[in-house]
Amino acid sequence: MPFEPIEVVPKKKGPHSQLSKETEMDSSQRILIVISDVDGTLLNPEGELSPVNYVAVARLRQAGVKFSLSSARPSFGMHWLIRMLEIDCVCSGLNGGILFHADGRVAAEMELDRGTIEDLASRMQKHGLDVWLYTRDQWFVPRLSAPHVLHNAEALRTEPERYAKICEVSGPILKVSGTSDRPGDLAACEAELHRELAGRVSAVLLPPHNLDVTHPSADKGRAAVAIAITEGAQMNDVATIGDSPADIPMFQASRLSIAMGQASEDVRLKATQVTRSNADNGLAWAIEYVLRGKWFSNGAR
Numbered sequence: 049m050p051f052e053p054i055e056v057v058p059k060k061k062g063p064h065s066q067l068s069k070e071t072e073m074d075s076s077q078r079i080l081i082v083i084s085d086v087d088g089t090l091l092n093p094e095g096e097l098s099p100v101n102y103v104a105v106a107r108l109r110q111a112g113v114k115f116s117l118s119s120a121r122p123s124f125g126m127h128w129l130i131r132m133l134e135i136d137c138v139c140s141g142l143n144g145g146i147l148f149h150a151d152g153r154v155a156a157e158m159e160l161d162r163g164t165i166e167d168l169a170s171r172m173q174k175h176g177l178d179v180w181l182y183t184r185d186q187w188f189v190p191r192l193s194a195p196h197v198l199h200n201a202e203a204l205r206t207e208p209e210r211y212a213k214i215c216e217v218s219g220p221i222l223k224v225s226g227t228s229d230r231p232g233d234l235a236a237c238e239a240e241l242h243r244e245l246a247g248r249v250s251a252v253l254l255p256p257h258n259l260d261v262t263h264p265s266a267d268k269g270r271a272a273v274a275i276a277i278t279e280g281a282q283m284n285d286v287a288t289i290g291d292s293p294a295d296i297p298m299f300q301a302s303r304l305s306i307a308m309g310q311a312s313e314d315v316r317l318k319a320t321q322v323t324r325s326n327a328d329n330g331l332a333w334a335i336e337y338v339l340r341g342k343w344f345s346n347g348a349r
Contacts, residue, residue: 079338083272085290086119093327104332105133118268122182123148125204136138138278140271143294145262158263159220168224175237177226183219198344226259234259252294269297274349306334
């Protein structure tokens with residue numbers, strides 16, 4: 049597909065001009081790692097990896113630029129992508145709740161304590177949310193027939209297990225996700241968690257159906273830093289790209305941050321650049337400009 053200059057949205061005020069060869073970065077500004085969100089970024093609206101994005105990631109690899117994934121998904125829901133894209137560096141799942149190697153070995157994980165989980169579940173249920181639980185290797189739901197369970201199982205390529213009581217779930221629980229079709233209930237529950245459980249959890253609303261809760265030190269920003277350190281890079285060497293509020297911490301941690309075109313205005317304003325939507329292969333457009341070294345020309349940090 050032909051690549052042409054795209055509109056960018058700089059974090060700081062500056063002229064909007066087309067990027068040209070005269071604005072290429074010098075060697076000290078080159079990106080060494082691209083960390084990408086999965087749903088809404090790497091994948092198209094149908095949850096598929098487009099041939100265009102597949103080729104773009106391969107071009108990164110050929111250029112010696114590492115490609116990592118950072119997702120709300122558990123690690124087992126990303127293994128097929130890691131194999132297909134031949135990713136060979138550390139990735140993160142569950143919004144930073146787990147760091148894992150490409151071969152599946154766990155590098156680090158952050159467990160929620162059981163008392164906090166019981167408290168979370170009670171508050172979520174009060175707002176009418178279904179409570180899903182994620183461990184390292186499995187996910188659990190109270191009702192197999194509940195809305196979005198089938199869709200999530202297809203996306204993760206893993207069937208859930210049913211639980212009646214949280215104590216029945218063995219192993220560390222790394223993420224609790226409240227699900228609902230009622231945006232007002234999700235927002236009200238998020239506000240309560242921020243108000244009542246500040247410092248005990250990290251909670252982020254992921255429209256349209258999920259409220260994700262992890263350990264207070266687990267977020268995509270810290271995960272991006274850990275990925276960079278593990279791969280022997282600094283955050284000045286990292287580009288991050290995503291579309292949701294959960295991606296904002298990694299935008300804030302990296303030197304170059306790219307929001308997808310379909311992201312909300314708040315997410316777009318937190319990034320240094322904006323690419324096209326995931327329906328229009330926005331990841332591939334962003335990768336092409338990383339490879340051309342044509343960012344930072346419009347006053348972005």
